[in-house]
Amino acid sequence: xKLKWFFIIxxxxxxxxxxRITPSVEVTxxxxxxxxxxxxxxxxxxxxxxxxxxPTFTISPTIEIPTPVTPTPPLPLSLKSGQSLTLSxxxxxxxxxGWAIGRSQGVALDHVLLTGDGGLTWEDRTPVEILAQSAxxxxxxxxxxxxxxxxxxxxxxxxxxxxxxxxxVWFTQDGGHTWTASQPLDxxxxxxxxxxxxxxxxxxxxxxxxxxxxxxxxxxDYISIFTTADGGxxxxxxxxxxxxxxxxxxxKTGLVFISPERGWAGGDCHGxxxxxxxxxxxDGGxxxxxxxxxxxxxxxxxxxxxxxxxGTEQLSFSNPAxxxxxxxxxxxxxxxxxxxxxxxxxxxxxxVPYLLPLPWGQLDFLDPGRGWWLAxxxxxxxxxxxxxxxxxxxxxxxxxxxxxxxGEPDFIDPQIGWVIAHANNAVALVFTxxxxxxxxxxxxxxx
Numbered sequence: 022x023k024l025k026w027f028f029i030i031x032x033x034x035x036x037x038x039x040x041r042i043t044p045s046v047e048v049t050x051x052x053x054x055x056x057x058x059x060x061x062x063x064x065x066x067x068x069x070x071x072x073x074x075x076p077t078f079t080i081s082p083t084i085e086i087p088t089p090v091t092p093t094p095p096l097p098l099s100l101k102s103g104q105s106l107t108l109s110x111x112x113x114x115x116x117x118x119g120w121a122i123g124r125s126q127g128v129a130l131d132h133v134l135l136t137g138d139g140g141l142t143w144e145d146r147t148p149v150e151i152l153a154q155s156a157x158x159x160x161x162x163x164x165x166x167x168x169x170x171x172x173x174x175x176x177x178x179x180x181x182x183x184x185x186x187x188x189x190v191w192f193t194q195d196g197g198h199t200w201t202a203s204q205p206l207d208x209x210x211x212x213x214x215x216x217x218x219x220x221x222x223x224x225x226x227x228x229x230x231x232x233x234x235x236x237x238x239x240x241x242d243y244i245s246i247f248t249t250a251d252g253g254x255x256x257x258x259x260x261x262x263x264x265x266x267x268x269x270x271x272x273k274t275g276l277v278f279i280s281p282e283r284g285w286a287g288g289d290c291h292g293x294x295x296x297x298x299x300x301x302x303x304d305g306g307x308x309x310x311x312x313x314x315x316x317x318x319x320x321x322x323x324x325x326x327x328x329x330x331x332g333t334e335q336l337s338f339s340n341p342a343x344x345x346x347x348x349x350x351x352x353x354x355x356x357x358x359x360x361x362x363x364x365x366x367x368x369x370x371x372x373v374p375y376l377l378p379l380p381w382g383q384l385d386f387l388d389p390g391r392g393w394w395l396a397x398x399x400x401x402x403x404x405x406x407x408x409x410x411x412x413x414x415x416x417x418x419x420x421x422x423x424x425x426x427x428g429e430p431d432f433i434d435p436q437i438g439w440v441i442a443h444a445n446n447a448v449a450l451v452f453t454x455x456x457x458x459x460x461x462x463x464x465x466x467x468x
Contacts (some may be wrong), residue, residue, distance in 0.1 A: 146197025275336030287333035295326025
């Protein structure tokens, strides 16, 4: 009996253990068919998506609301009586009469001006056709004044712009009361970056010249030269970049003719080329030959390009025989600057140099012998400026006065002169009646 209960208890324990080990998968067998194992299903591992960080702010397109712009009224072209004037160029004929180019504050145009009281008041003699232009494109004036009745003026847009307005030269024979326009200058087949007329001049009442700058690049100054034989009514192009009969290299700083055939042109290569850029023509500008200037005795190698680089400027003639040319040289090793006045007394066949007292300045000669040099030791600075005078064509110079301003002198006799003085961005017209020892400021007004 006891043994029987022992086996019963053992059987119960075994059954219990078996129930714990066997998976609890309930399979209902089909009648008469062995049970089929359940298919193994493998669930693919889906990676947990990386959490996306939303931007903390959203940049939405900026919508610009246009601000209403009040049209700026065009600056007036005409001058009003009593307005003050700022002159940029002056040419006095005697102690009372003279011409000038100038503007008044708020007026967007260079005006041709005439004075009869020594520069105190000025009458507006600008061509009325320029004042009446509907679109303001021509605002800058270059002029040549021969006498109280005769003058020529050419208007252009500001530098580095190309205007569609035809380039004309205006001339007057009645003191600016009426003007006549020339035929348009022919620039039709030339590449134009801008149109910048420069250095108009006349050797007599019929024969004149005009340089026009048209473009720059890689030490080039592309120009045209025009001449007239009928007082400025028509102009012929004798030099341009297509003909290439005068070098287009280097900047051009001077042009003058002493007759319809004979002329000179100068320039500055700023150290790119050796020697001095100075050319002459004997056929009215059709062909040009380089002029070889003799160096100063103290600097025999000045123009070989080894020790210094030189340029020319301020080319002028008092008469067909007496001419002057300023040659400025920068010495490579020391950066020291010296200037010489080259003088000719035979119409340009021989040029003789004389050292100028200071290197940077403006020249004015009353006649072949008497002249002034208003100069500074530094470019663009009025510090240390002095007015110097010569009575022997530049052989010797005497300082008249030390000034605090620069400018171009304009003397009508040994005692009376004017200067448009520049200093510290200020401009003033000053006057002397004692040869430059004392100067008085003038406040020019529209008459």
